[in-house]
Amino acid sequence: MALEKLGKALNNALRKLARSGTVDEATIKEIVRDIQRALLQADVNVKLVLQLTKTIQKRALEEEPPAGVSRKEHIIKIVYEELTKFLGTEAKPLEIKERPTVLLTVGIQGSGKTTSVAKLARHLQKRGYKVGVVCSDTWRPGAYHQLRQLLDPYGIEVFGDPNEKDAVKLAREGVEHFREKGVDVIIVDSAGRHKEEKGLIEEMRQISEAIKPHEVILVIDGTIGQQAYNQALAFKEATPIGSIIVTKLDGSAKGGGALSAVAATGAPIKFIGVGERIDDLEPFDPKRFVSRLLGLGDIQGLLEKIEELQKQQEFKEEDVEKFLKGKFNLKDMYAQLEAMQKMGPLKQILQMIPGLGYSLPDEAIRVGEEKLKRYRVIMDSMTEEELEHPEIINYSRIKRIARGSGTSTSEVRELLNQYNQMKKMFKSMNKRKLAKMAKKFNLGGFGV
Numbered sequence: 001m002a003l004e005k006l007g008k009a010l011n012n013a014l015r016k017l018a019r020s021g022t023v024d025e026a027t028i029k030e031i032v033r034d035i036q037r038a039l040l041q042a043d044v045n046v047k048l049v050l051q052l053t054k055t056i057q058k059r060a061l062e063e064e065p066p067a068g069v070s071r072k073e074h075i076i077k078i079v080y081e082e083l084t085k086f087l088g089t090e091a092k093p094l095e096i097k098e099r100p101t102v103l104l105t106v107g108i109q110g111s112g113k114t115t116s117v118a119k120l121a122r123h124l125q126k127r128g129y130k131v132g133v134v135c136s137d138t139w140r141p142g143a144y145h146q147l148r149q150l151l152d153p154y155g156i157e158v159f160g161d162p163n164e165k166d167a168v169k170l171a172r173e174g175v176e177h178f179r180e181k182g183v184d185v186i187i188v189d190s191a192g193r194h195k196e197e198k199g200l201i202e203e204m205r206q207i208s209e210a211i212k213p214h215e216v217i218l219v220i221d222g223t224i225g226q227q228a229y230n231q232a233l234a235f236k237e238a239t240p241i242g243s244i245i246v247t248k249l250d251g252s253a254k255g256g257g258a259l260s261a262v263a264a265t266g267a268p269i270k271f272i273g274v275g276e277r278i279d280d281l282e283p284f285d286p287k288r289f290v291s292r293l294l295g296l297g298d299i300q301g302l303l304e305k306i307e308e309l310q311k312q313q314e315f316k317e318e319d320v321e322k323f324l325k326g327k328f329n330l331k332d333m334y335a336q337l338e339a340m341q342k343m344g345p346l347k348q349i350l351q352m353i354p355g356l357g358y359s360l361p362d363e364a365i366r367v368g369e370e371k372l373k374r375y376r377v378i379m380d381s382m383t384e385e386e387l388e389h390p391e392i393i394n395y396s397r398i399k400r401i402a403r404g405s406g407t408s409t410s411e412v413r414e415l416l417n418q419y420n421q422m423k424k425m426f427k428s429m430n431k432r433k434l435a436k437m438a439k440k441f442n443l444g445g446f447g448v
């Protein structure tokens, strides 16, 4: 989850609001102060924070909620709207108009370019595009292999030559190579050795001239916080065809600062990086992002994820139905967990559900690969009947299963607990309630 700490703090402020009796000036001021503190802790620029919270406070104090909406709900809506504006309001998705579309990524050392190139290639491949990746990094010896390692499993071709010393030449040849092959998108990864903006932009100019990209993508490390402002601004001024990916927003305490600083320059943020895995890239949409950040959920995103899941072989529509209705057995759970592994953590999906965001019992959904293997072993020792009707598994059966699988009774119980918790969680999701809430808040991200 991106900006988890900030999200939790903001969510707490909103909870405080929900818990308060009457909403008077003192309550509003207290909540605004909480929001202020949360943003400052996330390294958001002080001036920006003061501006934002002043507007929130003013609107919360002055505006009358429309009929049918409580004051509390109205304040939540104000916070949501102002934070969304703060991050740019409208999503600016990457568009693939021409064939091939050439994308060039740039960024300072270690910002996450190569990882982002691989993620983006995979993202586009999932959407049906044929993608070629060019490694023009002549600086780092392992760059080409890094890309191959990330992309070979997906059959995405990487063009490169670890012995070539001329980056511009490599970029040109790579683009030519993929043009001849007739791919839809060519992504060029460049070297990121320059620490300061000037050198970076000079290199971008040189490669740009050689390959004439449709879009140049600046990759910014989200952990640098509000310092991202200068980088983004210099970049925006240097190229009219630039967009930005902010990386490492998972776990970074300063991510909020980076994101808001980049948004403040007006440069379009198209994606965010939320982890080290290839699937940890999200198209950036301020509305969805903020509603998820506040724990209000992201229904539209959820539906899209489910759709994506359905496209994978392992998922049939009735499977997803079963799952969402809480009517699934151990076998189903295992299949889903296994498939989710490939898709990115289940948690990511569950966090898009309104109201669930921060109240999720982590252990109900966090299943690592190792654990999954253990589950497999345990399940292999169960009878067909037990797999289909786990509720019949009593203590003597648990003992038998543990013995048979060479595990312990507590491990067997853990699997059963996981199953029960997950079942409870999915059952508690009430679709009608979600839709009603979405309508009430009139949130952009809620497309149901």
Ligand SMILES: Nc1nc2c(ncn2[C@@H]2O[C@H](COP(=O)(O)OP(=O)(O)OP(=O)(O)O)[C@@H](O)[C@H]2O)c(=O)[nH]1
Residues within 6 Å of the ligand: 107, 108, 109, 110, 111, 112, 113, 114, 115, 116, 137, 140, 143, 190, 191, 192, 193, 247, 248, 249, 250, 272, 273, 274, 275, 276, 280
């Ligand atoms: N947690 C997390 N780590 C990331 C993310 N993006 C990249 N990283 C990590 O950041 C480190 C640097 O990433 P690279 O993609 O090699 O960065 P680079 O910009 O290509 O680096 P140079 O080519 O040396 O300039 C790697 O360890 C990545 O796994 C992200 O979104 N989240």
Ligand SMILES: [Mg+2]
Residues within 6 Å of the ligand: 113, 114, 115, 137, 143, 190, 191, 192
């Ligand atoms: Mg690199």
